[in-house]
Amino acid sequence: MTSDDAPGGPGTQRRRADDRARVSTRTEVREAIRTEIAADAPTTSEMRVRRENAGMPVIELDHVSLAFDEPVLEEISFAANEGETVVVVGESGTGKSTILKLILRLLVPDKGRVLIDGEDITHLSFEEALKVRQKMGMVFQGAALFDSMTVFENVAYPLREHTDLNEDEIEARVREKLQFVDLDADQVMQMMPAELSGGMRKRVGIARGIANNPELILYDEPTSGLDPLTTGTITRLIMKLQRELGVTSVVVSHDIRSAFRMATKVALLYEHHVVFFGTPEEMAGSDNEYIRDFLGGF
Amino acid sequence: MANVFQRLNDWAKGVVLAIQDYFTLAWNAIRFAFARPFYGSDLVQQMDAIGVGSLGIVLLTGFFTGMVLALQSSVQLKTFGATLYIGRLVSASMIRELGPVLAGLMVAGRVGSGIAAQLGSMKVTEQIDALNTLGTDPIKKLVTPRVLAALIMLPVLTIINDLVGIIGGNVIASAYVGLPTSLYWRTVWEQIAAGGFTFRYIPNDFIQGIAKPFVFGGIISVTACYYGLRTTGGTEGVGQATTRTVVTASVLILVIDYFMTQVMLAVFSE
Ligand SMILES: Nc1ncnc2c1ncn2[C@@H]1O[C@H](COP(=O)(O)OP(=O)(O)OP(=O)(O)O)[C@@H](O)[C@H]1O
Numbered sequence: 027m028t029s030d031d032a033p034g035g036p037g038t039q040r041r042r043a044d045d046r047a048r049v050s051t052r053t054e055v056r057e058a059i060r061t062e063i064a065a066d067a068p069t070t071s072e073m074r075v076r077r078e079n080a081g082m083p084v085i086e087l088d089h090v091s092l093a094f095d096e097p098v099l100e101e102i103s104f105a106a107n108e109g110e111t112v113v114v115v116g117e118s119g120t121g122k123s124t125i126l127k128l129i130l131r132l133l134v135p136d137k138g139r140v141l142i143d144g145e146d147i148t149h150l151s152f153e154e155a156l157k158v159r160q161k162m163g164m165v166f167q168g169a170a171l172f173d174s175m176t177v178f179e180n181v182a183y184p185l186r187e188h189t190d191l192n193e194d195e196i197e198a199r200v201r202e203k204l205q206f207v208d209l210d211a212d213q214v215m216q217m218m219p220a221e222l223s224g225g226m227r228k229r230v231g232i233a234r235g236i237a238n239n240p241e242l243i244l245y246d247e248p249t250s251g252l253d254p255l256t257t258g259t260i261t262r263l264i265m266k267l268q269r270e271l272g273v274t275s276v277v278v279s280h281d282i283r284s285a286f287r288m289a290t291k292v293a294l295l296y297e298h299h300v301v302f303f304g305t306p307e308e309m310a311g312s313d314n315e316y317i318r319d320f321l322g323g324f
Numbered sequence: 325m326a327n328v329f330q331r332l333n334d335w336a337k338g339v340v341l342a343i344q345d346y347f348t349l350a351w352n353a354i355r356f357a358f359a360r361p362f363y364g365s366d367l368v369q370q371m372d373a374i375g376v377g378s379l380g381i382v383l384l385t386g387f388f389t390g391m392v393l394a395l396q397s398s399v400q401l402k403t404f405g406a407t408l409y410i411g412r413l414v415s416a417s418m419i420r421e422l423g424p425v426l427a428g429l430m431v432a433g434r435v436g437s438g439i440a441a442q443l444g445s446m447k448v449t450e451q452i453d454a455l456n457t458l459g460t461d462p463i464k465k466l467v468t469p470r471v472l473a474a475l476i477m478l479p480v481l482t483i484i485n486d487l488v489g490i491i492g493g494n495v496i497a498s499a500y501v502g503l504p505t506s507l508y509w510r511t512v513w514e515q516i517a518a519g520g521f522t523f524r525y526i527p528n529d530f531i532q533g534i535a536k537p538f539v540f541g542g543i544i545s546v547t548a549c550y551y552g553l554r555t556t557g558g559t560e561g562v563g564q565a566t567t568r569t570v571v572t573a574s575v576l577i578l579v580i581d582y583f584m585t586q587v588m589l590a591v592f593s594e
């Protein structure tokens with residue numbers, strides 16, 4: 027059983043999904059986005075308060091450039107303050123996943139700096155980088171669960187690597203995290219990743235990403251390839267994390283609708299550059315040709 | 325013309341870089357064996373997969389190789405009336421050459437391809453990135469246990485291979501030639517003793533027969549991990565990684581076997 031029924035109940039969700047199907051033109055999309063934002067109003071204002079209180083940026087990209095065979099990112103700058111959720115959107119192949127890998131320091135920029143908690147991580151040694159990564163949780167696009175391990179061992183992995191918790195404490199933590207992502211711990215704990223559905227894998231991926239209670243969480247397309255209901259569930263999960271644990275997040279997403287629901291700020295990538303960085307409201311109200319096309323495309 | 329030269333230059337640079345990467349990987353794998361944290365259970369698991377898992381195939385190939393060696397040499401030796409020497413021929417060939425090389429090739433095919441496929445699919449499904457992200461060094465967690473396990477298990481497999489090969493020779497020698505088993509084993513021992521001893525008790529043939537699989541174990545595991553971790557391009561890439569591993573490891577085993585033999589012959593025959 028995948029417990030996809032979250033607050034609101036299946037009825038509301040089905041209605042939303044129907045709405046989604048009916049929306050076709052650009053104005054309607056923008057209207058729908060405004061409605062969605064309004065629906066989440068308490069959360070948004072809550073975040074706004076937190077943003078005003080927030081001090082230093084937790085994650086900052088400062089004029090970052092990176093080329094593989096050809097340039098991928100040029101002069102990328104944006105920052106996520108404490109408790110904020112920055113959603114990175116853009117067409118396929120524009121380097122969104124690459125940005126997450128830069129933040130994790132799985133890649134090193136050719137130019138510019140990446141700062142985590144004000145510390146420049148660009149010149150860290152491999153071992154030092156492993157330490158910095160312990161502050162972060164990452165949810166991979168395909169979940170990237172270790173397929174030789176059970177769900178339990180997957181979620182327990184960061185705990186075994188980095189904490190001194192004993193077996194009982196580890197089990198308690200794993201259960202807590204699985205329940206947090208709406209999974210039935212008793213049922214899934216001993217399953218292998220290959221036995222899970224796509225939505226369940228994603229949720230186990232999130233549970234593993236947050237097992238260590240990281241201060242920042244990175245999501246690579248957490249909702250891509252999922253049905254609207256599961257997409258809704260996962261979007262709500264990410265918002266719940268932000269609300270309840272106050273984590274700072276960077277989310278890469280194709281799904282502009284859920285992006286707008288959870289974003290404090292949106293960064294739009296186009297032709298190697300960040301062409302827009304601001305609040306969802308600012309984006310929805312923008313008259314820029316490309317932004318309007320981009321929003322209309324969804 | 326300049327274009328051709330440029331291309332050649334790029335290619336050579338690529339080769340040099342690849343070789344450098346290969347040895348860096350080998351060095352890191354060994355270096356991490358002595359640094360915390362230790363992934364002991366991974367080592368045991370790999371020793372089981374490589375050693376126990378390859379036992380059947382090694383028993384089978386060793387036995388038949390010993391039999392065919394005895395059969396062929398009995399035909400040749402009969403013409404000189406020297407069938408007494410079957411044991412010497414079988415043991416010399418098995419211990420010095422066929423044992424190590426056959427075990428190496430079999431393990432390259434069976435284990436090398438498996439390691440490359442596993443690490444390759446972990447790479448393309450971002451599990452390697454996930455390890456890094458969760459603060460684990462993938463070389464330490466994945467490569468070190470596999471390299472250590474291969475270094476330990478290949479000599480063991482080779483000894484078993486040698487032994488069943490010589491037993492296979494024994495079966496043929498007594499069944500076809502009518503050579504008494506005790507005589508067969510006496511000639512086997514004579515052959516080993518004829519190779520001379522190091523430190524008075526260790527037969528030189530054994531040193532040769534163990535040094536080779538040790539090196540082959542390193543070649544197989546490092547090659548497999550090297551190609552596995554460099555996999556790109558989805559499932560197709562995984563297929564390429566396994567093929568490259570088996571081809572490269574097999575060729576390296578045969579080439580390096582020649583040079584090791586030459587060195588050892590020079591060392592032990594002063
Ligand atoms: N390791 C690499 N080596 C060479 N090129 C790479 C590598 N990783 C990414 N690229 C290239 O960089 C560009 C950006 O890739 P990236 O995966 O960041 O895109 P993306 O925005 O996440 O796309 P998608 O939305 O399809 O996931 C692509 O053109 C890709 O081919």
Ligand SMILES: [Mg+2]
Nearest residue numbers: 122123124167
């Ligand atoms: Mg991507």
